[in-house]
Amino acid sequence: MTLDLAVANAAAFWTVVAETRGHAVTTRRGFVCVHGSERSGTRIVLRTATPSEDDVAELTELAKNAPVVLVEDAYGTVDMSPLGLTSRQLPVMTRTGPGFGVNAALRADTPDLLATVETVVVHGFPLERHQPAIRGEVFPPALLERAGVSTWLVTRDDEPAGACLVIDDGAAVGLYWVTTLPEKRSRGVGRSLMHTVLSEMDGRTVTLTAAKPGKPLYDSLGFTTVGMATWWA
Numbered sequence: 747m748t749l750d751l752a753v754a755n756a757a758a759f760w761t762v763v764a765e766t767r768g769h770a771v772t773t774r775r776g777f778v779c780v781h782g783s784e785r786s787g788t789r790i791v792l793r794t795a796t797p798s799e800d801d802v803a804e805l806t807e808l809a810k811n812a813p814v815v816l817v818e819d820a821y822g823t824v825d826m827s828p829l830g831l832t833s834r835q836l837p838v839m840t841r842t843g844p845g846f847g848v849n850a851a852l853r854a855d856t857p858d859l860l861a862t863v864e865t866v867v868v869h870g871f872p873l874e875r876h877q878p879a880i881r882g883e884v885f886p887p888a889l890l891e892r893a894g895v896s897t898w899l900v901t902r903d904d905e906p907a908g909a910c911l912v913i914d915d916g917a918a919v920g921l922y923w924v925t926t927l928p929e930k931r932s933r934g935v936g937r938s939l940m941h942t943v944l945s946e947m948d949g950r951t952v953t954l955t956a957a958k959p960g961k962p963l964y965d966s967l968g969f970t971t972v973g974m975a976t977w978w979a
Contacts, residue, residue: 752820752838752972752973753793753821754915755913755919756791759913767886774804775793776796779791786876788816790809792817806829833976834976837955838954838971839956839971840954840969842949842952852898854898860885860890861885866907868884895912897912909923909939910939911923921953924954937963
């Protein structure tokens with residue numbers, strides 16, 4: 747099931763991010779919890795539509811005790827409203843098909859390029875809790891050493907314009923923090939970025955969770971919605 751592939755990739759993504767940042771991770775059959783810093787907060791990802799009662803009780807307690815928390819539930823299995831959290835719905839999308847033969851983005855494979863991608867994501871997404879940006883806080887240099895992890899950068903007029911992070915867990919390829927800086931929008935940056943990544947992942951199953959502004963682009967690139975994730979914050 748493609749939704750399961752997307753969920754497994756998200757769990758792998760947050761585990762990798764936590765490990766490279768030096769944050770603790772709680773892994774259960776039903777969920778993954780990243781115990782982040784004060785600025786990044788706690789992230790909980792449901793891993794199954796049928797978590798055990800013990801898993802639900804534990805993740806609820808973890809969420810209750812976290813000063814800042816986001817619970818990502820692609821299956822709609824938990825209710826976090828008793829904790830005072832509010833929900834929003836985001837489409838989980840997948841695509842399996844040929845690439846576009848386009849190489850308009852640059853793989854950020856050096857510490858300086860990775861730092862540039864980090865800056866674009868922090869200010870373009872935006873990651874407000876990580877502002878002002880601190881080099882290496884969101885994308886530590888250790889990411890460059892992790893198999894299956896890549897970051898990508900698009901420029902316009904020789905200036906950074908867009909970026910994303912990609913996780914290949916062997917079963918699927920997940921796209922995260924697909925971002926264009928505000929002053930570079932409506933100039934084809936996002937499409938150039940997506941064309942390059944999809945060409946690199948030619949024929950693989952690619953997953954992402956779409957924000958409302960990005961969904962029309964993903965629709966036009968052949969992505970389909972396979973579920974609506976509930977994000978509690």
